[in-house]
Amino acid sequence: MFDIVIPIWKMKTQYLRNCLHSIQAQTFTDWKVYIIDGSPTDWENYEEQQNFITEIIDSDERIEYHRHQNLKEPFVSEAMNQGTKLGSNPYVCYLGGDDFYYNHFLGETLNWINQQKNKDEVGVYFCMVQQNVKTIIDMGEFEIGRVHTEIENHYLIHPLLDKKFLPYFHYATPIFMNGATFQRKAVEEVKGFDEKLVLCEDTDLVMKMLKKGYISIWLPFVGAYLRLHGGQTGRVESESPFGTKSEKQAIFDNCFKRFNKKHNPYYLMKMEYDEVKSILKERYGLDLPRNYTETIRAMNSVDYHEKVKKYDRAKEMMFLIKTEKEKELFLKEDIIIS
Numbered sequence: 001m002f003d004i005v006i007p008i009w010k011m012k013t014q015y016l017r018n019c020l021h022s023i024q025a026q027t028f029t030d031w032k033v034y035i036i037d038g039s040p041t042d043w044e045n046y047e048e049q050q051n052f053i054t055e056i057i058d059s060d061e062r063i064e065y066h067r068h069q070n071l072k073e074p075f076v077s078e079a080m081n082q083g084t085k086l087g088s089n090p091y092v093c094y095l096g097g098d099d100f101y102y103n104h105f106l107g108e109t110l111n112w113i114n115q116q117k118n119k120d121e122v123g124v125y126f127c128m129v130q131q132n133v134k135t136i137i138d139m140g141e142f143e144i145g146r147v148h149t150e151i152e153n154h155y156l157i158h159p160l161l162d163k164k165f166l167p168y169f170h171y172a173t174p175i176f177m178n179g180a181t182f183q184r185k186a187v188e189e190v191k192g193f194d195e196k197l198v199l200c201e202d203t204d205l206v207m208k209m210l211k212k213g214y215i216s217i218w219l220p221f222v223g224a225y226l227r228l229h230g231g232q233t234g235r236v237e238s239e240s241p242f243g244t245k246s247e248k249q250a251i252f253d254n255c256f257k258r259f260n261k262k263h264n265p266y267y268l269m270k271m272e273y274d275e276v277k278s279i280l281k282e283r284y285g286l287d288l289p290r291n292y293t294e295t296i297r298a299m300n301s302v303d304y305h306e307k308v309k310k311y312d313r314a315k316e317m318m319f320l321i322k323t324e325k326e327k328e329l330f331l332k333e334d335i336i337i338s
Contacts, residue, residue, distance in 0.1 A: 001090065002031040004032070004092075005087070008036070008039065009074055010239070013052050015097060023100075023101060024060065027103055028107035036066050036079040037053075069082050077197055095224075098227045118215075119183075121215055122217050126218060127219040128223070129178060130226070133149075143322075146318055153175055168268050171267050174200075189212060199256065204259055268296065276293055276296070
């Protein structure tokens, strides 16, 4: 039923272990995993990673391992397209090797899929995602390190939107991919990920589907965990296959330009009220009063954190920090509140 594509590059073995074990722990078991690895063979942890991967693929035939088809530039869009083509299940998920699913994710998603009368029309289902955020509180003579939970993909306004407004919504409020499940037919129809994008490639995929007439469905449950750490390749300052920090920034800037060129007309937040009103009238024949127009224009600026409190169990941990070394350790170490 589900293909799960996991692109990795110099992925910590412990992170990948947690990721794959979370899939094996799913209550729904009809899935297939495709790991696409762009890690260089001279990476210091390559052998450790490979030993674990060999062990897990030998013990579970549902997990496959493949080298990235372009090891000179092992970018994520190509990896996700490569993994998609390897599979054949009707639904495809894209999970970071440093993230993981809660064990109900696939089963709960399937329950919602089965409730849809218009399955063919739905390009992507997306649930809420948990992430843990670190902050430093300065207490004068000492500091406190706080780790607290936040919920993402909590777009409670989404079910109230007319489907013709979904591109406007998703342009400014992109979904978190580790909580998303795509219909394979829709992915293939829009020719998958834009391989010229190494940033915004996930939102671009969603936008291409919506512009084709597919819709997105928000699922009201927390199904996945987004791990925040300093080694994420999407951070300018972290190590990545993109070259130096300045080269990486130039690549990211070009990606934003390419994405905006393709989808900029859907970003109403940049436009003045009169311009938005004119667009709505010309494109949809809607001559809306000001309050409705302003709602559509600013629908991604809703205080979702306030609205999502009923889903958030307000978990946190506190650490006493007395030295710079302790502060560095707090910021560096991976701390998860499950």
